[in-house]
Amino acid sequence: MNKMRISQVTLAAVLGLMGYILVNAATAAEKKPARPAITKINRSEAEWKKILTADEFYVLRQQGTERPFTGRYHDHHEKGTYVCAACKLPLFSSSTKFDSGTGWPSFFAPIDAKHVEELVDNSHGMRRVEVRCARCGGHLGHVFDDGPKPTGLRYCINSVSLKFEGKSVR
Numbered sequence: 139m140n141k142m143r144i145s146q147v148t149l150a151a152v153l154g155l156m157g158y159i160l161v162n163a164a165t166a167a168e169k170k171p172a173r174p175a176i177t178k179i180n181r182s183e184a185e186w187k188k189i190l191t192a193d194e195f196y197v198l199r200q201q202g203t204e205r206p207f208t209g210r211y212h213d214h215h216e217k218g219t220y221v222c223a224a225c226k227l228p229l230f231s232s233s234t235k236f237d238s239g240t241g242w243p244s245f246f247a248p249i250d251a252k253h254v255e256e257l258v259d260n261s262h263g264m265r266r267v268e269v270r271c272a273r274c275g276g277h278l279g280h281v282f283d284d285g286p287k288p289t290g291l292r293y294c295i296n297s298v299s300l301k302f303e304g305k306s307v308r
């Protein structure tokens with residue numbers, strides 16, 4: 139009799155625990171972001187060389203920098219979205235663009251934090267933070283902490299890395 143009671147209690151405890159696990163699993167699923175994570179594009183440098191122009195390959199794949207005031211977007215003021223020149227991922231909105239006077243298109247924020255990757259870059263005797271496209275890994279430019287409000291950041295981006303699309307992608 140006593141054994142029967144113990145097994146009933148054990149069963150109730152197991153059922154209770156299972157219920158708890160199920161409820162928590164459902165809550166965890168709801169907390170997942172609505173949009174899936176970025177799926178990376180992995181192409182060989184030889185493939186990129188075929189796809190990109192010489193200037194695009196130099197900047198996007200070899201961390202090159204266009205000469206200031208020579209790019210197509212440093213003095214560009216239309217409303218729209220700047221996408222990655224290599225993979226077309228939306229990167230920056232005209233609503234965050236500002237005139238930095240540097241000769242490179244400048245933004246105070248990316249269109250989505252998940253669309254860019256930031257890496258410490260110690261090249262050329264400087265400690266800078268490199269900005270890359272989160273999907274194709276293409277080099278975009280650097281981010282500095284001397285930008286305007288509201289973020290105080292200055293994403294200094296090569297025009298060559300971007301393609302402007304007149305109507306908002308989002």
Ligand code: FE
Pocket residue numbers: 222223224225226227271272273274275276
């Ligand atoms: Fe890209």
